[in-house]
Amino acid sequence: MLTKRIIPCLDIKDGRTVKGVNFENIRDAGDPIELGALYAAQGADELVFLDITATNERRKTLSELVTRIARHVNIPFTVGGGIASVEDVSVLLNAGADKVSVNTAAFRNPPLLNELAREFGSQCIVLAIDTRFEDGDWFVYLNGGRVKTDTRTEDWAKEAVDRGAGEILLTSMNNDGTKQGFALDITGRLSQNLNVPVIASGGAGTMEHFADVFEKAQADAALAASIFHYKEMEIPALKNYLYQKGIQIRF
Secondary structure, X not given: OOOEEEEEEEEEEOOEEEEEEOOEEEEEEEOHHHHHHHXXXXXXXOEEEXXXXXXXXXXXXXXXXXXXXXXHOOOOEEEEOOOOOHHHHHHHHXXXXXXXXXXXXXXXXXXXXXXXXXXXXXXXXXXXXXXXEEOOEEEEEEOOOOEEEEEEHHHHHHHHHHHOOOEEEEEEOOOOOOOOOOXXXXXXXXXXXXXXXXXXXXXXXXXXXXXXXXXXXXXXXXXXXHHHHOOOOOHHHHHHHHHHOOOOEOO
8 A cells, every 4th residue: 555645835925935725815934945844854755836826927937946945855846836838847857846736737738738748757747726616516726726617627637637647736725724624525536536646735724634535535645734834733743643543654
């Protein structure tokens, strides 16, 4: 059995780590490089760095920041935000990123996923999906949660995997920042119906929430932000709790 992964997420705006609730009310949470190095030392399995305004402001994630992160962080990390071409991915991987996360650009131009998987391999292509439950189903949102689509999340996830996405990073906008728990239903549906790992994101507030998303929704990894940034939960304690629950975890 593969071990479950704990992944701190650092949303970056203007070079700083920020956090909001339901994708709004953004506030500062610290220096991304310092936080990343701290989480690596504490035993995080991977890190995700997302430039949350890159797509909306039509600019690229700064490769200089990735270079600095790679210099200070010794665990795998994923970078996302404004990635729209083979060239963008090449720059970030060459700067030291292990994986890249694509979202809006892939939805607008699905063949991009085929192209990236062919060029770099599916293992380093993560499809990020921001989803909201409304009108009786889960729908895809774009541009950092600002633009609604009429596409069902399950439909888009399946197409993306068929095109070469090697992992799904699923963020529930309903749960994001609420600390009320992950969206177990949609996470479970994707985990059970896709043949690639699913990372659950949005809603972590207690250690029980992590256990639930691993046991009930069968997620491969769980991502969280504010509970780590504001030291409400320490990674070693979380991993010890999950281990005690019989969940396969890497120390």
